[in-house]
Amino acid sequence: MQTRELHRGRLIDHLHLVVRDLAASRRFYAAVFEVLEVPMGGSADDHFWADELFVSTAQSHSAQGRLTGRVHLAFQARDRAMVDAFHRAALAAGGTDNGAPGERPYHPGYYAAFALDPDGNNIEAVFHGEARRSAASVKVTF
Known part of the structure; x- marks a missing residue:
């Protein structure tokens, strides 16, 4: 029996978006990441x-000349206020409104x-409530 420890943010190694307008995407994501x-x-x-x-242009070596299709990314927020700040x-x-802050x-x-980013990707900020905050890392036995 083997025990592995899984940490928040480690399910995905990385995600690559290929965008039409890198400057517009950089402004959008810099503002979102700041809050x-x-x-x-x-x-x-x-x-x-x-x-x-x-995030890269289609001309970057790793993009191989193609834009990515529409994706949905959800970023974790610390609390409701951070979700509200993300949307603003x-x-x-x-970005374009794709669902105002609220309970789902x-x-x-x-x-x-x-919010939709400049390339139409559906970007979300989510707070899962107090009950789910403490599940930042989990031990799994195989």
């Missing part, structure tokens, strides 16, 4: 990244807001 307290990791002329998210920042930075029927305490 979510996620530091930008770095950038170059054809890409930028933060934590596990990598996303719209102020060129997914489970009790699910509070989220949605």
Whole structure:
């Protein structure tokens, strides 16, 4: 029997979005990450990244000349106020409203807001409520 420890943020190694307008995407994600307290990791002329998210132009070597299709990304928020701030920042930075902050029927305490980024990706900030906050890491036995 083997025990492995899983940590928040480790299910996905990385996600790569290929966008039409890198400057517009950089403004959008920089504003969103600022209120979510996620530091930008770095950038170059054809890409930028933060934590596990990598965003590039179609001309970058790793994109192979193709844009990605529409995706849904959900970022964890610390509390409801952070979800509200995410929504305001996303719209102020060129995003389009895709669901104002509020409770959702997914489970009790699910509070989220949605905005479309400049390429139409559905970006969400979610706070799962106090009951689910403590599940940051879990031990799983195989």
